[in-house]
Amino acid sequence: MAAEIQASIVIVGGGIAGVTCAEQIASQFPSDEIFLLSASPLLKTVTNFKQVSKTLEEFDIEEKPSSDLENKFPNLRVVLSAVKHLKAKEHLVETESGQTFRYKKLCLCSGARPKLLIQENPLVLGIRDTDSAQEFQKRLSKARRIVVIGNGGIALELVYEVEDCEVIWAVKDKAIGNTFFDSGAAQFLIPSLQTEVRERTFSCKRARYTTGASPGGCSGELGSALGPDWHEGIELKGVQQSSTAVQIEYECEFEQIYSQQQLSHSGYSSEKSELGEWPAYVRLTNGKIYGCDFVVSATGVVPNTDPFLNGNDFELAADGGLSVNDHMRTSEQDVFAAGDVCSTSWEPSALWQQMRLWTQARQMGWFAARCMAADLLQEPIELDFCFELFSHITKFFNYKVVLLGKYNAQGLSHDHELLVRCTKGQEYVKVVLSGGRMVGTVLIGETDLEETFENLILNQMDLSPYGEALLDPNIDIEDYFD
Template sequence: MRFVVVGGGVAGVCCAEELCRVRPQDSVTLVAADRVLKGVSVVVRLSRTLEELALVERRLDELPWPNLQMVQGVAAGIDAEGKELLLGDGRRLPYDKLCICAGARPKQLPPTAFHARPAPGLSEAEAEAERQRQEAELRRRVLTIRDTDSVQRLAARLRGARRVAVVGNGGIALELISGLQGKDVTWIMRHAHIGDAYFDLDAAQFLLEELQQQREQQAQQVAGAQQQQQQEQKQEQLPPSPQEQQQEQGRRQPSDASLANGAGSEDNCGSGKVLGHAVGPRWVQQLLPAAVAAEGGTAEEDSSAVGRVDLEYGCEVACIELIQEGGQPQQQPRQPPGDGDSPSQRGGQPPLLLTLTSGKKVEADLVLLAIGVTPALDWVPPCVERAPDGGLKLNRHMQSSDPAIYAAGDSASCSWAAGESSHWFQMRLWSQARSMGIYAAHCMAGVQEQASSSAPPHMHMGADMAFELFTHVTRFLGRKVVLLGLYNGQRLQHEPASDMATYSRVTEGPERTFVRVLLLRGRVQGVVLIGDTELEETFENLILDQLDVSQYGPALLDPDFELDHVFD
């Protein structure tokens, strides 16, 4: 049997590895456009179905399976009748079963959003050249964000930018906001509250309070650091005592031990580094240090300004243009020259002017775009049926309309889930890409869905179990966020409002927590947990067991209530 898997992301790598494990006698070919693959390295088990993933990058030749062939290339088409995958360089790979895990592309602003305004008085040729120059400059400073963007590239683009506009309201945008410390941020979203895809208004308000507290703490830290620096400068102005002079002279002479240990040697750091970690769930934690390092500074230097976050609800970007020399943005006065100027103004780089659909105008040095993704399937022939969301329409066995073609991850649309899974729905996430890839491998190989004792740790959870209950663990604003079941009322729109109830709880303290539970006719359907609540397993069981807890009412969330007694 010849298995071919397209895609070097989480879904493709997990599918190929699982095929190699369950069908060691068969040939498995993994096709990836890059030599760097993305895989699951570590999984922290929080409950029976809930796992926190850690992603890493691996080289194309690192996967240790003897029956695995690696092909670097770009998929360009499929000969469905001849069962061949066509590559961009003309190669043809025969297959018996093909799994498409080609990922997704970030959505872009429409071309009409970029406005170039050549100065009057130019010739037609000069005006066209100037128009092209401005459009190129606009596109260069609008960075499209996808979870696979490297932190280093993003940090390099942030260099010198004081004012940043973040466009979007999904997971990437939420993570970006917490990573842009020291920047003035305008957060532009078309929804009525933050994190609309993840949270209701109560949870969104809780996270906004967290964001405000973080900014206040940063301001206090900056003030403390500045005060300490002033004290140190005063101390330095005093003449040193004879004892301090002797100590300073001793510090200037390195000991033999420090020389033997290589103290201070740059060769000890990173000399053997080949690849860094993939941009997984905690990628934003590296964003600020990387951005500062790109400027040749330190985190302490960058913290001299905390920055603010302004939110623009219910609007989108209508157009982006460069502010010409001496130009004045409408309805918003320019800042006078001085310390408040952005690096772009000080360095002569013209700021960007964003006009929103609300009519408001916003200045920025850089625009970070995170407005969603679309499956990258333009190379797949139209004979393979699509779903309304753009993914390949699949049956319960991850097969497309062509029985020899399977799909997983962003390429897949699990249309069957709505009728077969009460508490699972599709959302294009790392965790679902992993479970889909493993399950697709089982379907392609025709094996019973079960975890083998020989399976690596990141494949222990049964793939079928992953479709029983929606689970996701991530971090927003540095806080752990757990989503279980129909946490935001997904697929419950047609239920009578009188049959539904929601209870929320905020626990104050050094580590604030938020719990929101959604019930339908007395049975838990979904839960949002923010912070370290240690309630993941309990609510997972309540959703899976569908116990009637209506008798407890809001007491279900009382910190003193013993939830374990519900199962007695």
């Protein structure tokens, strides 16, 4: 049996949270040996970081081999193996490759896994990591029609990027993108799906690597989550040349999937001739059946806690994540967590909420490193300012999208007020007011309003006197409030 390795700090997970945490702690304790355990040989690294405003940040994500990180931080060791078992009371981590680490501090950043509609079905594909995105590309290249189930970020990006293939998109809500915006914003974006020629993002210039089996036999383990530009540099084309129709089925969910043989014995055999010959047939809860080449499951994720629960006493949140306090500590001594695997249990700021997004994964990983450092140095630490206001920049349907605060009026009483300004094909601006004060906003397009609105939300200035003039396009609001 391999000798036990003594380690000050062990971090589990090669995604954004884990790598950010490892980089931060390795730079803060250059004389200590830091260990990063990753199931994937490719690590998600934040590059081109830009602080856009007080809380908004933009960055790219690059996949890099573990050697890059070790060269950058000589005290950082990357171990390519998944965790087999955690003995939190004994401060021990065992890996699939047979190594045992005794730690002083441990940070779990193992991310989340796809919430698949059906497990182990070759006709259902979940998109979560780079390998599954490449598998999707391979299958799509031979497809005439696919069915996409889900209404989150990956579903939104996917239906827009797919070319030369019919898409049936089933969303459980009354509008697309319910997680990110309201029905008004959805209506603003819908025409972009119906144009024959869609504007594409520039092809990705980043290096791409192929993941192979890593030492320790963990090639079947989950890779880290996709970044915000997972589809860039991948050609998402089917075989139906010049046909990229997207048909949206609202307020319905996946009910059943049949192979050709199963459909013949299901009582729907009479419909098969009308549906045509397909590898798969999907029945939705609205009663409709569609034939397709395969189904894409994009119905969200569940925290990847399984390797850590057996024999330990972790407190779990309602969504299954490891519950963490405002110092990113779990209920087990000296065990911290960050990113998608954890759920915040502290009383949040009135303008912040947790969402499993890459921006929050980076922030949590960075803050968890600072909390572990403060613990080791026995120094006090305050909750970081990034948890004061929810903020996120992304891109949907080739439009820049900025979300701030309670952008969808989350948790607000019925007396809140919405102001909307919309210029077709150009911009959509929505402001959420509560008690005359701005508490959230959705900005789609090049509005240049994010910094001004961020200041108005943080300052909580009474905007009642301005009324609808707040969004008057003839008033330069930036000059007005600066």
